[in-house]
Amino acid sequence: MNWLTHDWRDFIAEPWLSIVLSLVAVVCGAIVGAEREKREKPIGTRTLTLVALGSAIFTMLSFAIGAENDHARIAAQIVTGVGFLGAGAIIRGKFGITGLTSAATIWAVSAMGMVAGAGYVAAGLGLSVLILAVLTVISAGEQRFLGRCEYVTVTLLFEPNGGKTIVKIEEILDEYNVPWTRNKLAVETSTSGGSRLSITYCDRHKHHREFLAELAALEEITEIKSTSSVGP
DSSP, rough: OOHSSGGGGGTTTTTTHHHHHHHHHHHHHHHHHHHHHHHTSSHHHHHHHHHHHHOOOOOOOOHHHHOHHHHHHHHHHHHHHHHHHHHHTEEEEETTEEHHHHHHHHHHHHHHHHHHTTOOOOHHHHHHHHHHHHHHHHHHHHHHHHHHOOOOEEEEEEEEEEGGHHHHHHHHHHHTTHHHHTTTTEEEEEETTEEEEEEEEHHHHOOGSSSHHEEEEEEEEEEEEEEEEOOO
16 A cells, blocks of 8 residues: 555656656646536636646656755746746736636645655545545535525616627626526617627625626616526
8 A cells, every 4th residue: 555655756667657647647637627617717627737737747857857956946936837827817807806716726736736746646636636625515615604596687788889799798707707608698689779688697695796787887788687586
């Protein structure tokens, strides 16, 4: 059972060691990335897989260089570089900040990739499962504590303005991560000659309905009215 706790550098010789550690990093990143992809987050499977793989490669490179000081220096540069990458995922909009969880996930996945690149395969896989559990279990706990979402459908009446209005609406929905899979953005022609769009969103939690204020600020939108409540 030494393979569970020991450095795999003691068991596998090069070049197979680098191949195995790289594949483990890819698997670890994909495990977490699949959950983010399922939730339609901007940081998905490809991004987190590459973050984990890149961190593992740089860590393996630090061992290839050989000197102890180089290990610490390269590890520190990985942390700094990933910090800049994570900062790029944070967006400050008119009504708040989004992307903090995505940035933190990038940071954690990078650390996981460094562990795998250092040769601790079991620890890397265990960390990927732990990160996945944090993202899913805590999210479920938040829903239990704050209450499950209650979905409401609203209808927007707006002037199409040659298709420009729907582009603005799409940008707002993107910014606030309103799930398009539920809405499908089916634009219809209203009886007044304008356009009509139905959007389903969670009305129970304040941060899930903040996008309505920005939609209401669009001059092209003439009316926002609630039409129905739907199941979860």
